[in-house]
Amino acid sequence: MSTLLRLATAGSVDDGKSTLVGRLLHDTKSIMADQLEAVERVSADRGLEAADLALLTDGLRAEREQGITIDVAYRYFATPNRSFILADCPGHVQYTRNTVTGSSTADVIVLLVDVRHGVLEQTRRHLAVASLLRVPHVIVAINKIDLVGFDADTIRGVQKQVSEVAAGFGLTDVTTIPVSALRGDNVVTRSEHTPFYAGPALLELLEQIPNADSPTQEQFRFPVQYVLRPQAAAVDPALQEYRGYAGQIASGVVRVGDRVSVEPSGRPTTIAGIDTADGPLEVAFAPQSVSLRLTDDIDLARGDMIVAADSAPEPTREIDAFVCWLAERPLKPGARVLLKHTSHTVQAVVTEIGNRLDLDTLGGTPATELALNDIGRVRIKVASPIVAEAYATSRRLGAFLLIDAQSAATLAAGMVASTTVEEPEPVNWVI
């Protein structure tokens, strides 16, 4: 019936994001009567005249008590053609952490801008994060157009401003839509108040937008997650000799008979079979979870990667990367951490901290440490080679976590800028 689209929403304080999310949920009939009743009851208890739709997503006690949104909330809605997972990223507290988290899985990010205020500091930051995290599609909803009397010139002025800022961050696929979340203009159905706008309503656009890049456009990459060797315990006695490498295809397409290489050893081999519990496949593609059999008896383990033979990335022991620091204690040069990249976790040292990123300009300022919510450029050495690619080439092979080996806390979200660091380039914010 439908495909799945992952969507993130972000905005500044009071730009009407909760109203927009509430309207999308409401107009797709995704809010149940009992949920709405509960919201109405609590709103009335607080002396509000209308139901506060923010209460639908502000689920935690502390959020309700303080009237703020603390954490990313996940909501679900569907139309006949598509199901949506919406990561609603709050604007005020820890906005960098939350927007980075929401953007990391998003196919589309919807940013809200209040037409009366235009592009604010926080809008620039959200666009910068969308650019850094390489969210495939960016939609800017220019909200509250009813409050400027649907004035075409005002709206066009903000559209122009958004396009200029987005272009400055290297964002090319940015769509602007004039909306009134409160009144519903251009949210689910096209508004009659915006004759100057010929494009689709927000939900129409979300239904049409292609999922991330087609797997056929990308190189085959398959991190081995788990080795399936059932031996005597096999669910079928005929499968006691079975040896398959289980994982989720990170990118590309694989066919039985394809020549592949196993990294980091670089050993060439051939795909003998693609298996699932529902039977064998002739062809599989990202992001399917499958199990691969190889023609050669090679000793493979979790953390190894099976890749297309003609495009194998060079394994590396050192990377140049952006990190978004998520821990209270600042990151300093020399920090010893664990680095988790695809299914591979290795010991690592942050050898150098370059610049701290200024989210207003995407320019850099020299830094000796990174504090909570800072984004900065670093060099990292790993104890054993990883098969990474630049995040610009592959979101899956370019992403990593830094983890505290002792507390096990997730310290940072990382994005590989370059895997060739023989000649240290001056830190330069080309994204």
Add this chain to the structure above:
Amino acid sequence: MRDPPVSIQIRGNQTVSNETVNDLNIEAADLLNDTVGEYELSQLDALESESIHIFREVTAELERPVLLFSGGKDSVVMLHLARKAFWPAPVPFPVMHVDTGHNFPEVIEYRDRTVEKFGLRLVVASVQDYIDDGRLSERPDGTRNPLQTMPLLDAISHHGFDAVYGGGRRDEEKARAKERVVSLRDEFGQWDPRNQRPELWNLYNPRHRAGEHVRVFPLSNWTELDIWRYIAREGIELPSLYYSHRREVFERDGMWLAVGPYTDPKDAEVVVKEVRYRTVGDMSCTGAVESIAKDVNDVVAEVAASTITERGATRADDRMTEAAMEDRKKEGYF
């Protein structure tokens, strides 16, 4: 032969403004159709792949996982996905039932038959044992769902489980909407919603210190309707009480509760109704809904048309306070 499609309107017609919108009419047959273009995954296939990825990832990184299995539909789907994740090897961890003692007999029968059929190892944490020896006492309202926390935590520490797979879904409840897929619990089993680990890309971090454990929710991104569409697609067997049947029930707080050994209705209250269950839990506080949905396709259509959440319709314990679920989760409940 396919029946002619039934036109149904999904969900209610409540409005929050005076703006009218187009009704989203979905054909019931469309809900069960799962075909998409080439090199494109259907929504159910994408969810299935994500869940399998989560199972393999956490099971590979930790030592002693366990899967919570109650015989409820979510745990049944979760087990089905776990079997797919490790095929042709058997599921590499045991299943655990936190048994309130207030069971529907057909669910216990289903549980035992499933464990037998798939050669699973079953661990039972029994609330009744705790009540019998005085470690727990019966609540005045008779419900035992909140009493499950202590036996659950004791079983986790007794068996040294470090990952506990649960069937929780984010669409179920607003506190769960903020839950991570891999969610840390301290050594007292507590959840700290204000201090959750950020969860980025599909890179899960199940590491933890000694004494802590993680709860893992492979169905985080599934909705109730997804679960039912998947049950229909995969032909998964469920306990019979999920489908319409005649049962003696009585009304409490707007819910139909079953007449049985753990409830005490007045004779005059008891009526016989065509009902089915949307959730399965403690028999004394899990309500039935009136329904004529006799098979899985009927249920898919019914769930798609429903205007009330499954917990709102069927769980007395979640109605206690605005943050009842959050409070129980903080204490270590699943």
